[in-house]
Amino acid sequence: MAGNVSTPGATVTSRVLALxxxxxxxxxxxxxxxxxxxxxxxxxxxxxxxxxxxQWGALSxxxxxxxVVGRRLWDVGLLAPVQTGLRQLASPYLxxxxxxxxxxxxxxxxxxxxxxxxxxxxxxxSVPVVSAIGSRLPMHAxxxxxxxxxxxxxxxxxxxxxDLRRITPYTITQPGTLRRQLGRxxxxxxxxxxxxxxxxxxxxxxxxxxxxxxxxxLGIVVPSLRNDRPRHVAALQVAAQGIGRALAAxxxx
Numbered sequence: 342m343a344g345n346v347s348t349p350g351a352t353v354t355s356r357v358l359a360l361x362x363x364x365x366x367x368x369x370x371x372x373x374x375x376x377x378x379x380x381x382x383x384x385x386x387x388x389x390x391x392x393x394x395x396q397w398g399a400l401s402x403x404x405x406x407x408x409v410v411g412r413r414l415w416d417v418g419l420l421a422p423v424q425t426g427l428r429q430l431a432s433p434y435l436x437x438x439x440x441x442x443x444x445x446x447x448x449x450x451x452x453x454x455x456x457x458x459x460x461x462x463x464x465x466x467s468v469p470v471v472s473a474i475g476s477r478l479p480m481h482a483x484x485x486x487x488x489x490x491x492x493x494x495x496x497x498x499x500x501x502x503x504d505l506r507r508i509t510p511y512t513i514t515q516p517g518t519l520r521r522q523l524g525r526x527x528x529x530x531x532x533x534x535x536x537x538x539x540x541x542x543x544x545x546x547x548x549x550x551x552x553x554x555x556x557x558x559l560g561i562v563v564p565s566l567r568n569d570r571p572r573h574v575a576a577l578q579v580a581a582q583g584i585g586r587a588l589a590a591x592x593x594x
Contacts, residue, residue, distance in 0.1 A: 356382055357390055361399065361414070365477070370407045415475065427557060428460050430587040431549075434580040435462055435559075441576045444561040445470050447546070449485040451493060452477060454500045456486040459557070469539040470562050481505050481519055482512050484544030485558035487532035491523040492548060492555040498523070511536040531574050533566055545570060547577040551588045559584065 363371060363379035371379065377387035391408060394400040398413030431448050439446045445464035449456045455477040463470075472478060480486035480493075480501050490501055505514040513519045526532040534544045546560030559581045561573060 353390075356380070356386065357394065360387065360390055360394065361410075364410055370403065370409050372407050376408060418475065426591065427584075427588065430591060431460065431557075431559075431584045434583045434587075435460060437583075438462075438559070438561070438576055438580040439464065442561055442563070442573060444468075444563045444573075447472060447485055447544075447560045447562070448549075448557060449483075449489070449560070450557045451480070451489040451497070454480065454497055456480050456483055456489060456558075458485075464562065468562055468564050469542050471539055478538065479506060479508065482508050482534065482538040483560075484532050484534045484546035484562075485560040487522065487526055487534065488546045488548050488558040488560070489555070491526035491532065508538055509536055509540055511540075513537060531577065532560075533570070535566065545573050545577065547574065547581045549581045549588075550585045551592070556588065557584070 359380035359382065360376055363376050368375075368379070373388060373391060374384065376382075376391060377384045380387060382390075391400060395402055395408070395411070398411045400408045400414075401411040402408055427450070428448070435446050435448060439462045443464055445468060446460075446462040447458060448460040449458050451457070456479070458472045458474055458476050458478070461470075461472055461474050472483075478486065480490040490498060493501075502516040502519060505516065505519065506512070507514050513522065522532070531545055531547045533546075536542060538544070541564065542562050543564065543566045544560050544562045545566060546558050548555040549557040549559055559577055561577065563569070563573065566573070
């Protein structure tokens, strides 16, 4: 939530941004009073600004009276370079990976101390998946997140390791255990999770590199990693190398 936007010196822009920023992974649908509270705005101010946001298309009002992020805001977000460039270049490789594994495929980048999911191809419906395109999830409980965290700056690792929230009974919440896992990710070139984000779902992920720099992570979600881990890792690495080459070529043009 934003702070101090209800003070007399706060700009209209800061108040509007506070309302938009009130939405997150745990708060996808909010009532007007909840929006005002999370944005720290007086209810009449929130009512007026939310009405303008709905009229423009940044927010949408459901029949229940609650508000959700509007389609127009999502359309604008898709114009961000991290979306248009990486998603478009990676798309053929994601489809090839899906065809080879029939698993849910994820393309993600790090956004601060969270994982931002840029693209997803749905796989086996029996595997529970909580991700969605544009959603953010904890780095320590996801395969793509562990890859990105393993290659993140030390200060980012410190922030994440200081708040290892338990999501399922199998989520890694001990900093020492997670540090050892991140070391293995760097050595072995891939990360795994076993029911750490969702019960019944395992994941494996690899880094996408351009000139040795990790720019994204590519992962799949499957019911189990007992038998097919080597095959999944190999398929992921082939796709990730293809994405990395395409990105490098696009930057050279």
